[in-house]
């Protein structure tokens with residue numbers, strides 16, 4: 001590994017460790033209480049553990065899967081000491097995540113033959129959509145790729161302004177129209193401009209109004225249809241941004257959006273500010289959609305390509 005890569009991966013690890021601090025403190029303090037005074041993993045410990053996982057926003061279904069795995073292990077090994085619980089949880093959760101996430105996580109690479117690579121970003125207001133687009137644009141640009149942003153969230157003037165702020169910050173072109181204009185028309189213009197400029201990556205913001213699923217569905221379908229008039233088979237990626245700090249609400253949003261449109265990847269933000277980081281484990285397990293990015297801070301560098309092994313490692317590192 002080159003020195004640059006080593007420094008970068010150490011920094012990435014430190015940011016991840018720091019970003020997960022709140023979740024870990026909360027989780028391990030609960031886990032400590034769950035096993036207090038116990039030397040052996042028995043039914044009581046398993047009951048307590050179940051509660052710890054559920055209250056850490058891992059989600060009921062995923063929690064039950066984890067508990068079943070640990071039960072089987074306890075039954076097999078006859079005696080499992082509580083001091084082994086951390087290591088066992090780590091192994092079982094890593095195992096669970098690798099079973100369910102079948103998709104190859106390509107992270108920031110742009111697949112061959114897909115130029116411009118078009119990412120449509122969806123999600124409700126306030127989840128960190130604009131910030132994620134800005135951070136993504138920065139990372140693609142840092143790799144030497146030419147990026148164009150499209151402000152197709154035309155529902156609020158602030159959304160267009162905010163995206164402009166990020167476009168200026170990252171120094172990438174943005175295509176926008178007035179507030180209230182047709183999002184599909186902005187998407188059309190953005191893709192046309194990207195083709196003319198020979199851009200590598202296009203990132204399109206969309207309005208995430210969930211109050212009416214049919215409207216949302218119609219709007220996203222139309223945006224997609226119009227995109228395909230410019231570049232076939234686009235968008236290549238539909239990235240749903242979820243706010244990790246909302247815990248179960250993030251699950252709910254994932255359910256709604258996956259019903260409204262075909263979501264191909266997830267970004268889970270604001271993990272640094274929350275004790276609900278367990279949501280990443282539950283969401284990775286429940287939806288057959290890869291978590292590609294996680295937000296672990298407000299800074300431009302604080303969006304990471306999600307790696308389930310690094311995540312579990314950081315989570316269970318004492």
Ligand SMILES: Nc1nc2c(ncn2[C@@H]2O[C@H](COP(=O)(O)OP(=O)(O)OP(=O)(O)O)[C@@H](O)[C@H]2O)c(=O)[nH]1
Pocket residue numbers: 123124125126127128129130131132158159162269270271272273294295296297298302
């Ligand atoms: N701590 C932390 N804050 C984040 C992260 N991602 C986004 N934010 C903050 O979350 C807030 C909302 O982010 P926006 O990007 O404006 O969210 P949005 O979904 O585009 O929301 P609207 O612009 O209201 O539609 C901002 O203050 C961001 O700085 C993250 O990973 N960590």
